[in-house]
Structure formats: structure tokens, C-alpha cells
Amino acid sequence: MSDSQAISAAVAKLYNTFPFPPDPLSDQLPPGYNWRWHWQAAYAFCTGRKPETSLIRILDAGCGTGSGTDYLIHLNPEAEVVAIDLSEKALAVAKERCERSGSWANHEPPVTFEAMPLQQASELPGEFDLINCVGVLHHLPDPIAGIKAIASKLAPGGLLHIFVYAELGRWEIRLMQEAIALLQGSERGNYPDGVKVGRALFDTLPEDNRLVQQEKRRWSMENHRDEAFADMYVHPQEIDYNIKTLFELIDAAGLQFVGFSNPQFWQLERLLGDNPELMARAQSLSDRDRFRTIELLDPSLTHYEFFLARPPLEITDWSDDEALLNAIPEISPCVDGWPGRTLFDYNYQIVNLSEAEFEFLELCATNQTQPTTVGELLEPVALTLDGVRSLQKRQIILLASP
């Protein structure tokens, strides 16, 4: 067995022992939404525009026990969904989850689950418009080979959403992983034993120990389940990234970096906005150096999440008044609390609407049956074009090109 086969076998064994995520199965459809799994919202985030079609194909690469797949199926009723994973056990739970929740039963286009390493994605027929690969690539023996394999299945103009670990905020985790492995000795690879050793360590170390404190402060809520504890502390394969190595991975994919899907974290203003001189110095930084500066100054970062695209991906910024006046607006499907003057936006942040914004949204809400342009809807409302741009930037409305 080659090294990389041995790693894959060890990873499959971990997830067959402790399928992840251990979210309980439910007889209800997945609650709320996650906009990253909603094609229209994700596409609008990346391009500024509502996509022309929702008749798409989605690949969930490394679906685990299917918490994300359940959303992908439920939030994209017109999409064919294919979910693959290395672990048979995780896949069995994923199928059961999507059956039990009702997302699958209510879904007309095909949904398929397949046991397959994502490195072999080329064997899947056709291309995909949206590929979701969350929490997987960093567990591969060769993540670059993995990202290339899934990138090759992305349709032109398609989006790839990736989540991988960041090294700076996982420092304490890495130390604990190594300590557990040393204490396990020849039992390494026995995952229940690793969990036992890890839990005993946390119980035994002094209260003010740095690893204990970080576990309590940051992770203990999720780690009370052994599956999550094992995924974090007893993993046989984990590669953590920094901005430099992250962009080596991205560049190897041969795709376009569209942006982080948690853009708030990547605003330098939130760290240095009180100091205009430092902000001015940062002006000349390249994007990548600015990202690096941010992670250095806020090393709490535990993961990167971002969208890549296969060109061509046209971006619409709506700076052109004429184009904006002719756009067809609708309320974003990811807004919660409508109709109301106080809403939750796509990130569940509270938005207080002005009177003019509220009136405009009331018109947008009825804009499904007989699509009307921004220009026409603005006639009776005292909202400016910049007001419409602001609603679009905050993802409260989707704009479609006519």
C-alpha cells in the first residue's frame, strides 16, 4: 500500500468509526438556510446578479453525514445533486438524514449518493455548476491533486465553494493532536482510544493550561460528542494553511479566486480603521499581502472559506445607472423576517430598513408574477439608485439582468 493509500484508508477508518458531522437526524426540513448552499444567493454574492437558471447540477464532494447535502437538496429544488464521500458509514447516515428530513422525497431532479474518493471525480458524468467541498481537502494526502480533480468537473461560469483549515488559530489543536498521538504510541489509529486519551488529558491538565483554556473557550460546545472530538484531536491527516500556502492550493486549481465567503473577517478596517495612517500604509498592499496582514493581526482565524470560479464569470457591479434602472429586482430568498421593517440578512445580522427601503421591498415582494424593472418600481418610492445598490450589496435584494 502506498503512503497516500494508507492515509486515505486511515481517514476512511476514522469517519467509519466516527461519522461527521454528528448532527442529530431530524424529521423536519433543515431549518433556516445557509446562503452558501443556495445557488441563487451564492451566485449573486459572487457575480452581483441573479443566475439565469436554477436548473443546475451540484456536487457535494466529501458530503460526510449530509448536513450540508440536506440544505443543498432543500434550497435548490431544481438542481440535480450528487454527493460523494470516502466513508460508507458517513454516506449511509447522509442518505438517512436526507430521507428522514423530507428534502429528498420532495425533490424532483435526481439525488445520488456514491462512495468515491473525490480524486476520482473525473469518473462522474458531466460537469457541475456548483461544487461544495467543505472540510475535506485538508484531509487528503495530496490536496492539490484533490482540488485539481474537482476543479476539472466545474462547468464554465460554475462556482466551487471550499472550506479548509487555517494554521494560526489551530495551534493549540495541533499541539494536543501531537501529544495524544505520542501517548497513544502503538494504539495510534485506534480512534476510540485516542478520544479516551484526549478526554483524560483535558480532565487532568491544570485549569489555567493554555490548551484547556482554548478548548473550553472555543470548542467544548461542539466537542461534547465523540465524533467531533475525534475529528478535531485524533485525526490521522490534517494539513493547515496560511495565506501563502492557501494561494498555492488555489493557483494549482487553475480557477479564478472570487472571494472569501466570510468577507467581514477580511476587512482591514475592523482592525485598523481607527488609525488613518496605518490604513493609508496598507493601501499599497496587494490583496494577498493585505489578507496576510489581517491573519497576522487576528490569528484567531481557524479556517478559510471561499469561492473559486471557472472563467468566464462576468461580474456586475451595477455602477451603470442605465443597467440598474433596467434590472429586475426581487427580495433575496435568504432574507428572514419579511414583511417587517427589521429583517435578518443573509448572515443573520439585523437590518433596520428605512421607510423608503421598506416601500421599495414591498414592491419587490410582488415582483415575481409580472417582472418590473428597478426604474418602474422606483417611480412611487423616494429611494435613490444608491439606495438600491446598497440593498443589493447587502444581499437584501437580488437583481436580474433583463
Ligand SMILES: C[S@@+](CC[C@H](N)C(=O)[O-])C[C@H]1O[C@@H](n2cnc3c(N)ncnc32)[C@H](O)[C@@H]1O
Ligand atoms: C470533516 S468531514 C466534512 C463533511 C461535510 N462536508 C460537512 O462539512 O459537514 C470530512 C469528510 O470528508 C470525507 N473525505 C475525506 N477524504 C475524502 C476523499 N479523498 N474523497 C471523498 N471524501 C473524503 C470524509 O470521509 C468525511 O466524511
